[in-house]
Amino acid sequence: MTSDGRRPATYAQALQTTLRTTAAAYGYTLTTATTMGILTSVHGKPHTGQLFGFVAGGLVAFAILEGLLQLLPPQRDDEPAQAFPFAGVLSFFSVAAGLGAATALANDVHGDLAWGLAPSASTAAYMLGVAAQVTVVDLLRRP
Numbered sequence: 001m002t003s004d005g006r007r008p009a010t011y012a013q014a015l016q017t018t019l020r021t022t023a024a025a026y027g028y029t030l031t032t033a034t035t036m037g038i039l040t041s042v043h044g045k046p047h048t049g050q051l052f053g054f055v056a057g058g059l060v061a062f063a064i065l066e067g068l069l070q071l072l073p074p075q076r077d078d079e080p081a082q083a084f085p086f087a088g089v090l091s092f093f094s095v096a097a098g099l100g101a102a103t104a105l106a107n108d109v110h111g112d113l114a115w116g117l118a119p120s121a122s123t124a125a126y127m128l129g130v131a132a133q134v135t136v137v138d139l140l141r142r143p
Contacts, residue, residue, distance in 0.1 A: 024130055027091035028123075031098035032058065035122040038099065042106040043114055050115040057116035061123035094129025098122035 009017070036054065040046065046054065101121035109117050 023091065027095050027130065028126055030091075030095045031102075031122050031126040032119065034095070034099045035102035035119050038103050038106045039115060039118055043110075046115060050112055053112055053115040054119050057119035058123045060116075061120040061127070064120075065124060065127055091130065091133070094126050094133060097129040098126035101125040 039054070043050075099122065101124070102118040105118040105121050106114055
């Protein structure tokens, strides 16, 4: 027993918590890394201004998605937290969606604009994909 009367976590419980708390962040890391990779492959090594554009593009997508959520009616308080680890396994699809969006823009948009648009599109595609996966898994897990 711990000092607060609880049993210490087992390794499996600790791993389960780790997976639940890092699945989305890890998938987004993969999305960001592959977006940078495709941009570098198509447009070459970025200069400092393009890197700032890359960062801004990713942050703009977060702001736009959050803004869109504010336009929707208020949601229930019960988050599909238990669905997340299972949806995390499906992150391949959302990471692939992000990479697909980045690839399309990297090849179709030229110059500095590509460095802002590609991470914005890949971020949005990834986040929308993860939300869809969590929603589907949550619906399938409900009695």
